[in-house]
Amino acid sequence: MKGNRIIRITAVAFFIMIIILLIVFLNRKEKPLRFTIKGKVKEQLILTHEYGEALDLSPEALQLEAKKGNDVYEIFYEEPAFTELKTYHISYRVKDEDAVFSVKVKVVDTTAPxxxxxxxxxxxxxxxxxxxxxxxxxxxxxxxxxxxxxxxxxxxxxxxxxxxxxxxxxxxxxxxxxxxxxxxxxEKSTSYQSPSDNSGKTIVSDPEAVSVLLNKTHALPNGWAPNDLTAINSNSGAVHYLRKEAAEKWEEMRSAALNDGIVIYVVSSYRTQAYQTGLYNRYMASDPQNAQYYSAYPRTSEHELGLAIDVSYDWQLHHDLQTSALGEWINQHGWKYGWIMRYPQNKTNLTGYIFEPWHYRYVGVALATKLNAGGLTMEEYFDK
Known part of the structure; x- marks a missing residue:
């Protein structure tokens, strides 16, 4: 009897030991690596992305974690350049692990030009x-x-x-x-009268001032020309000139743009009174009804001041300049160097000229800062 009791106790103890060893073994067994988003186990994520917009695919942005038990592991991935309209596959991995988390990004274009x-x-x-x-x-x-x-x-x-x-x-x-x-x-007219002189216009008294207002009603004195013209680097090899102060600020802006990977080509700069006269007459002869909206009558052209430039991303003028990389850069930074877009969009009734995204005028940093802050043309500013 006593021997049987000992045997039973021994058997129970042995069974308990087996159970304990089994529990220990199961707890020590290595758990698989799992990827989670916001705490939920995921194997794949599918996204739709608009071409050209920013997309952060970092694990932090996705709230993606790689866990094994309570341990969190560093995740590695390579983000592609989204250059085509297609579905991209991005793999997220942990070093020395086979498990992979996949993100599919479908790049689409649903935005109108x-x-x-x-x-x-x-x-x-x-x-x-x-x-x-x-x-x-x-x-x-x-x-x-x-x-x-x-x-x-x-x-x-x-x-x-x-x-x-x-x-x-x-x-x-x-x-x-x-x-x-x-x-x-x-209505078609049998005769067309073009202005033959500057009568009726205000002759500016301070043509030397970099902030002088010159437009269809404000003209330069006959025969006046700047006396401090300086050759500038046009980035194209062509010879161009500006007033000394404007030339110095042009060089500062040109260099800053180059540092940002932007090349600004000068297509036109200072013009003599004789050159502007010939240019205006040619435009009027070929397009008498519209030339007045894109060509200035002699003595009213800012190019005669030596303070204006026409710029481009190559060697000719482009109407898409404002939406180009150059246009975006100079719109954002030009005023810091004293340059403003003189004839902006939808302000023809104020400036007298059509939208010219290439025509920039040097007015000095102080005035350019004010005009930029208020979104004003020179006409609006001086009419206040």
């Missing part, structure tokens, strides 16, 4: 007017410059009056953008 430019035009009855007469640029984040793919219905100019027409563009993804333009068709 941006249209900008002059929306008001004045033409003569019977004058041809087509898509190539527009000062409108189209830019798409994916396709880039689409200015040569604008569409507009045929314009009938046989009758004088007011017209509105839609200009549109499609990108390669099928997104459509449109802008409404207003056209004034004037």
């Amino acid at each position: 941006k249209l900008s430019g002059e929306i008001q035009y004045t033409i003569t009855q019977g004058e041809a007017f087509g898509i190539h007469d527009l000062y409108i640029s189209a830019y798409d984040a994916y396709d880039g410059d689409l200015s040569d793919q604008l569409h507009m219905e045929e314009i009938d100019t046989s009758q004088a009056g007011e017209q509105e027409h839609t200009v549109s563009v499609h990108d390669s993804s099928g997104n459509r953008a449109e802008i409404l333009i207003h056209i004034t068709v004037k």
Whole structure:
């Protein structure tokens, strides 16, 4: 009896020991690596991303963690450059582990192109007017410059009056953008009177001042020319000149742009009175109704001040300049060096000139800062 009792106790003890060893073994068995997002186990994440927009795929941004038991491991991944409209696969790994977390990013383009430019035009009855007469640029984040793919219905100019027409563009993804333009068709006149002198204009008394206002109603004294013209680096090898102060500030801005990977080419700078006269007369002879909106009468051109430049990202002027990398840079930084876009969009009624994203005027850092802060033209500022 006693022996049987000992045997039973021994068997129970042995069984308990086996259970304890089994529990210890199970607890010591290595747990698998798991990926979690916000605490929930995940193996894959699927995202849709708009082309051109910022996307942070870091583990921190995704709230992605790699855990084994209570231990958290460092995650490694390579983020691709999203250059195409397709689905990208990004793998997230832990060193020396086979487990992989996958993120699929479908890159799409659902954003329409941006249209900008002059929306008001004045033409003569019977004058041809087509898509190539527009000062409108189209830019798409994916396709880039689409200015040569604008569409507009045929314009009938046989009758004088007011017209509105839609200009549109499609990108390669099928997104459509449109802008409404207003056209004034004037009656054809048998004679045209162009201004022959500066009568009726205010002759500026301080042409040497870098902040002097020069426009259709404010003219330079006949024969005046700057006496401190300085050759500048135009980035194109062409010879250009500006007043000394403007030249120094141009060089500061040019160098700062180069440091940011932006090359600003100078297409036009100082012009003599004789040169501006010849230029204006040629424009008036070929386009008498519209030339006054893009060419200045002699003695009213800022180029004659030696304080104005026409800039580009190559060797010619472009209506899409404002939406280019150069345009965005100079819009953001130009005022810091005393330069302003003189003829901005939708202010033709104030400046007297169509939108010219390439025409920049040096007015000094102090005035440029004020104009930039208030979004003002020189006409608005001096009329206050």
